[in-house]
Amino acid sequence: xxxxxxxxxxxxxxxxxxxxxxxxxxxxxxxxxxxxxxxxxxxxxxxxxxxxxxxxxxxxxxxxxxxxxxxxxxxxxxxxxxxxxxxxxxxxxxxxxxxxxxxxxxxxxxxxxxxxxxxxxxxxxxxxxxxxxxxxxxxx
Amino acid sequence: xxxxxxxxxxxxxxxxxxxxxxxxxxxxxxxxxxxxxxxxxxxxxxxxxxxxxxxxxxxxxxxxxxxxxxxxxxxxxxxxxxxxxxxxxxxxxxxxxxxxxxxxxxxxxxxxxxxxxxxxxxxxxxxxxxxxxxxxxxxx
Amino acid sequence: xxxxxxxxxxxxxxxxxxxxxxxxxxxxxxxxxxxxxxxxxxxxxxxxxxxxxxxxxxxxxxxxxxxxxxxxxxxxxxxxxxxxxxxxxxxxxxxxxxxxxxxxxxxxxxxxxxxxxxxxxxxxxxxxxxxxxxxxxxxx
Amino acid sequence: xxxxxxxxxxxxxxxxxxxxxxxxxxxxxxxxxxxxxxxxxxxxxxxxxxxxxxxxxxxxxxxxxxxxxxxxxxxxxxxxxxxxxxxxxxxxxxxxxxxxxxxxxxxxxxxxxxxxxxxxxxxxxxxxxxxxxxxxxxxx
Numbered sequence: 001x002x003x004x005x006x007x008x009x010x011x012x013x014x015x016x017x018x019x020x021x022x023x024x025x026x027x028x029x030x031x032x033x034x035x036x037x038x039x040x041x042x043x044x045x046x047x048x049x050x051x052x053x054x055x056x057x058x059x060x061x062x063x064x065x066x067x068x069x070x071x072x073x074x075x076x077x078x079x080x081x082x083x084x085x086x087x088x089x090x091x092x093x094x095x096x097x098x099x100x101x102x103x104x105x106x107x108x109x110x111x112x113x114x115x116x117x118x119x120x121x122x123x124x125x126x127x128x129x130x131x132x133x134x135x136x137x138x139x140x
Numbered sequence: 141x142x143x144x145x146x147x148x149x150x151x152x153x154x155x156x157x158x159x160x161x162x163x164x165x166x167x168x169x170x171x172x173x174x175x176x177x178x179x180x181x182x183x184x185x186x187x188x189x190x191x192x193x194x195x196x197x198x199x200x201x202x203x204x205x206x207x208x209x210x211x212x213x214x215x216x217x218x219x220x221x222x223x224x225x226x227x228x229x230x231x232x233x234x235x236x237x238x239x240x241x242x243x244x245x246x247x248x249x250x251x252x253x254x255x256x257x258x259x260x261x262x263x264x265x266x267x268x269x270x271x272x273x274x275x276x277x278x279x280x
Numbered sequence: 281x282x283x284x285x286x287x288x289x290x291x292x293x294x295x296x297x298x299x300x301x302x303x304x305x306x307x308x309x310x311x312x313x314x315x316x317x318x319x320x321x322x323x324x325x326x327x328x329x330x331x332x333x334x335x336x337x338x339x340x341x342x343x344x345x346x347x348x349x350x351x352x353x354x355x356x357x358x359x360x361x362x363x364x365x366x367x368x369x370x371x372x373x374x375x376x377x378x379x380x381x382x383x384x385x386x387x388x389x390x391x392x393x394x395x396x397x398x399x400x401x402x403x404x405x406x407x408x409x410x411x412x413x414x415x416x417x418x419x420x
Numbered sequence: 421x422x423x424x425x426x427x428x429x430x431x432x433x434x435x436x437x438x439x440x441x442x443x444x445x446x447x448x449x450x451x452x453x454x455x456x457x458x459x460x461x462x463x464x465x466x467x468x469x470x471x472x473x474x475x476x477x478x479x480x481x482x483x484x485x486x487x488x489x490x491x492x493x494x495x496x497x498x499x500x501x502x503x504x505x506x507x508x509x510x511x512x513x514x515x516x517x518x519x520x521x522x523x524x525x526x527x528x529x530x531x532x533x534x535x536x537x538x539x540x541x542x543x544x545x546x547x548x549x550x551x552x553x554x555x556x557x558x559x560x
Contacts, residue, residue: 017183018192021161043157052158053205053218054198061193077225078193079387079412080267082362082502084220084529084552086522101548102506107359107414109504109548111531127220128521128529130550132359132412132504134387219527219552222362222502224389224412226382241408242366247499247554249364249408251391268381268389270410272364272499272552274527297463298472301441323437332438333481333498338474345473357505358473360547364500407500 006030009066012074022058026066032100034066039093040116051089051116051126059096060112060129067098068108068133079107081131089126091116101130108133146170149206152214162198166206172240174206179233180256191229191256191266199236200252200269207238208248208273219247221271223254229266231256241270248273286310289346292354302338306346312380314346319373320396331369331396331406339376340392340409347378348388348413359387361411363394369406371396381410388413426450429486432494442478446486452520454486459513460536471509471536471546479516480532480549487518488528488553499527501551503534509546511536521550528553 009029013019013036022044028035036059038044038051046052065078098112114127149169153159153176162184168175176199178184178191186192205218238252254267289309293299293316302324308315316339318324318331326332345358378392394407429449433439433456442464448455456479458464458471466472485498518532534547 012187015187016192017185018194019186021183022194043161045157046159047152047155052156052198053201054162054194055158057197057201057221057223058192058194061197065193079359080222080224081197082220082222082550083197084550085218086529102545109506111548125522128531128550130502130504130548219499222410224410226389242405249366251408265382268391268410270362270364270408292467295467296472297465298475299466301463302474323441325437326439327432327435332436332478333485334442334474334478335438337477337481337501337503338472341473341477360502360504361477362500362502363477365498 019062022055024062029066030070032067032070034063034070034098036063036066036096037093040091051094053085056089056094056114056127057083059094060114063096063098063112064110064129064131065133067100067110071100071103071108072133072135073137075136077134077136079132079134081129083127083129085127087124087126089116091118093117106135159202162195164202169206170210172207172210174203174210174238176203176206176236177233180231191234193225196229196234196254196267197223199234200254200267203236203238203252204250204269204271205273207240207250211240211243211248212273212275213277215276217274217276219272219274221269223267223269225267227264227266229256231258233257246275299342302335304342309346310350312347312350314343314350314378316343316346316376317373320371331374333365336369336374336394336407337363339374340394343376343378343392344390344409344411345413347380347390351380351383351388352413352415353417355416357414357416359412359414361409363407363409365407367404367406369396371398373397386415439482442475444482449486450490452487452490454483454490454518456483456486456516457513460511471514473505476509476514476534476547477503479514480534483516483518483532484530484549484551485553487520487530491520491523491528492553492555493557495556497554497556499552499554501549503547503549505547507544507546509536511538513537526555
């Protein structure tokens, strides 16, 4: 199992063309936690000027996967996740904060809170998610 | 309630900057169904050359929302969805096919099958999803 | 891997004390499908005379698990599921019909439709669900 | 909107025949939180001596619904929930602790942690869930 640290996590994110398209960044990584941030810019919006739900779903998916990487190693497969939207995502930056709730060798179960951070630094919860991630490493 | 047809659905999609960034298109719309397609191109991939899970999640979210629009009208809010990935999405085109399973006046419950279509036209299921969409129209 | 057939599935259900408490029965099993039925009786209701959502959730969980058993064998662990309620469950019998959408050796992804069947035999969809089930068999 | 307190919540639970069958009890209620407990006894088990997943699903469903009742009032409809099982539920008592993450007038979004409490009082997380609950009160 390859150990991951913030530097390596950033390289992995950088190696994802879609994450570059979205311009996501990882701001924290380790000990069962990962934080992924995306600045809100027009090309990520839906028709009403909010961040598109698909951007939130991308951020939840990826933050959950990275958080699981802190316990399962680099070779992981995301099994799926559920997301509930609670408020239109209007603000300067989206922050998806994922936390491993339980991990075994084969699978991690992860929660994610999605906040929008306003110009004034104030945060508002815009979605919550939970998902499972499987280890793709060969069993030893 | 504003009636939606395929032409109007396409205009709505075109009005979503993020859907333009992803280059999604709607290929079917009506009677509780919507099909959203995205051609696989490098900038939508993750690090192993598959379509990023976030692209699938975006497609599921949006296909579910559009399908609900066929029964609830144009003013809708997606409440949330669950997605299970079943196979790496490798192929020419992603097709997210959503179907309303039940609708009331206030809420629709929708399923979505996500297929990758290969160069040879062969299809493989890569994810399944289900979600709920609320009417945002003022009650009368 | 132990092959399961309807008779063995019924024995497994019978070996679940909670399924006996609920008085569930399996009416179909095989080829990626399982049907679990529960007759509506007062002690399964909530305060308004409908079947309790927890009974529907139990039926979805168990039908999904049994359906996965047709492809993964008897030793399985249900990873989780999502359920959306669409209508109060009023009727004579609850029928949870689960169908494997994709299976590998390690994991199956399953959908489930939950119907209430009225006195006249008419059926109404009352919930939809999807879930994942992991093989608990030792890898060979 | 009818105000709910712990006493009224217990009356509501008592009015649910299925909750009486399971012998669930509410041990905390208010300020966006509800705790529902179920003692583990043989008739709630599956074939391996663990609490049946359906019991956990029932507890998640009901704890989520009651927690939402603290913000939406007594007239609510649970829209659905997702549950991820993380560990076999072996222990003396199941405790489902639900917390409203966001509430509006029409809908609440709720998380639930499910713990098994052992004979020694030690707790182990056995599942996590999240769900949405709609107000069923007539709009004013």
